[in-house]
Amino acid sequence: MSVHIGAKPGEIAERVLLPGDPLRAKWIAETYLEDATCYSTVRGMLGFTGRWNGVKVSVQGSGMGMPSASIYAHELINEYGVRSLIRIGSCGALSEDLKLRDVIAANGSATDSNMNRVRFDGLIDYAPVADFGLLRASVENAERRGVPMRVGPVLAADAFYTDRPDLYDRLADYGVLAVEMESAALYTIAARFKARALTVLTVSDHIKTGEKTSSAEREQTFSQMVEIALDTIVA
């Protein structure tokens, strides 16, 4: 077991889905995975392993924000040998032409986090990007399922409640689709340790219109995103 994950060696698959919400992990395990078992309850950040289309897959809660998600990505890759990670999260739409429940694949991730400035001594603005193979497979799987998934950059923000909504407008002008809180750290850690990562998101709220889904809907109803991610992680 690692410090933050209570699994024994071999209990976690090489392919992992990462919802921020541990109860979304539980719902996915119970709804989609065959023979799912819970391998970790450490800090309530639940993790499960089962099979999707006969292939071993794990689903691990990663918490909210880049410090939390970084811990899970680091330990999964370095202590459990995980090779492919797909974050499946909720996000706030910045782009006017997105609506509630639209699905997005994040090909790149802008961020206001200081983590990569520390990594590169403030000398480089590192560009965290998705693994191209996973991204391409997710597009193919979305098309096969008839889901009109958008592909584009997102913002990984440190703060959920921002004092700078003007920056969201500026980012939208530059084609940034939505805001969430983990993708930049996931892409960076996967690159550093030679793993593959992708982020697929569902629009849970719209920053411009104020429309929003409930917390129960965010936990248990974003099924198109989950199905695309499952098809992609086993591809």
Ligand SMILES: O=P(O)(O)O[C@H]1O[C@H](CO)[C@@H](O)[C@H]1O
């Ligand atoms: O729904 P999840 O995966 O937690 O993702 C989004 O929701 C949380 C904020 O409500 C942040 O973690 C953000 O990235």
Ligand SMILES: O=c1cc[nH]c(=O)[nH]1
């Ligand atoms: O990080 C997030 C997630 C969902 N909605 C937001 O506005 N921000």
